[in-house]
Amino acid sequence: MLLPILLLSAAGFTILTTEFLIVGLLPGLARDLNVTVSQAGLLVSLFAFTVAATGPLLTALMANIERKRLFISVLVLFGLSNAVAAAAPNIWVMAVARFVPALALPVFWSLASATAVELVGPARAGRAISTVAFGIVAATVFGIPIGVLISDAFGWRAAFAVLSVVAFAKALLLLFTFPSTRVRADGVRLVTQLRILRNPMVVGHVLLSLLVFTGMFTAYTYLADMLERLAGFNGQIVGWTMMAFGAVGLIGNTLGGRLVDRSPLGATALFSSLMAAGLAALTPVMTSHGLLAVALGVWGIAQAALFIVCHVRLMKSAPEAPAFAASLNISGANIGIGLGAVVGGGVIDRYGLASLGWAAAAIVAVSVGLAFLLMAASRARPQSKAACANAA
Helix, strand or coil, X not given: CHHHHHHHHHHHHHHHHHHHHHHHXXXXXXXXXXXXXXXXXXXXHHHHHHHHHHHHHHHHHHCCCCHHHHHHHHHHHHHHHHHHHHHCCCHHHHXXXXXXXXXXXXXXXXXXXXXXXXXXXXXXXXXXXXXXXXXXXXXXXXXXXXXXXXXXXXXXXHHHHHHHHHHHHHHHHHHHXXXXXXXXXXXXXXXXXXXXXXXXXXXXXXXXXXXXXXXXHHHXXXXXXXXXXXXXXXXXXXXXHHHHHHHCHHXXXXXXXXXXXXXXXXXXXXXXXXXXXXXXXXXXXXXXXXXXXXXXXXXXXXXXXXXXXXXXXXXXXXXXXXXXXXXXXXXXXXHHHHHHHHHHHHHHHHHCHHHHHHHHHHHHHHHHHHHHHHHHHHXXXXXXXXXXHHHC
């Protein structure tokens, strides 16, 4: 059972690196394509909003497709898109290269998560998904920083070209090693999946993910720019710093996978509080590299944990349609990612780069409050149901 999950993790590494690599390449990409960093940041928003707008429906429609064939097709699509990005002559072609893979990302991530849970059972959902999501952490530890180092040495186009080759190689790996899966004869009915949208708690969970990721990406989208302009790091040091930022995420990935199975909302509140603290401390310690490392470490642990926690939290809120619930989390998270890039760009233009940490921390603090409200609501619902039953 472990091998298929590890293969999905390896595929997820390439797919998530494709989404977030551009964060580390924004300064050089913006200069080469003759746009501002804020304008280049809109490519992050485009990817995120596309995922948010199309993810749930595409996931629902493809939930009953044979998984091996689907996962291989997604990797081939990512390989082609990264090849186009490497050759993009202007921002508009780059936008197309970002739009196309955004259609496939939520389908892969939702169904890969559901496949992992099917293999191990719902009681160990957090740990199974954290294993798949190790690819996300590996993307931040190795994928994005190595991409930044490649960009610093050979240009940002080379980073996308290498990622394209890796995507095709992973597709071949799955072709020869991933087991074929049997598609259920009855499948999961579309109406059953859509019905969870009527559950107010599910909607509340989606809103919570949206807030968490808005705050997270208000700052993270422009982390490379902050490290260059505020901390005075060169491109090589930025790459190594982002690698260290991702490396501490290994701790968050492990903690998140364990704590979310105990209390999904409690884990959300805990890690959101830690992230808000790290973000608030960011600007004041930017010129003190030791304290900066501590602030980035707290932020990195919490960020990696929240990727897992938010995902499992939604899946547990709708066990009758976990893949569709996962796609709703991805949509909410990516709306947040897109909004965060826009909000962060607006903060830079109006208040300056040094204000990003404070703005991001304020948004994350709101998500902590919402997590506690949802905890109170979830405790009240069983009591209200019991009262109705007694009255009947």
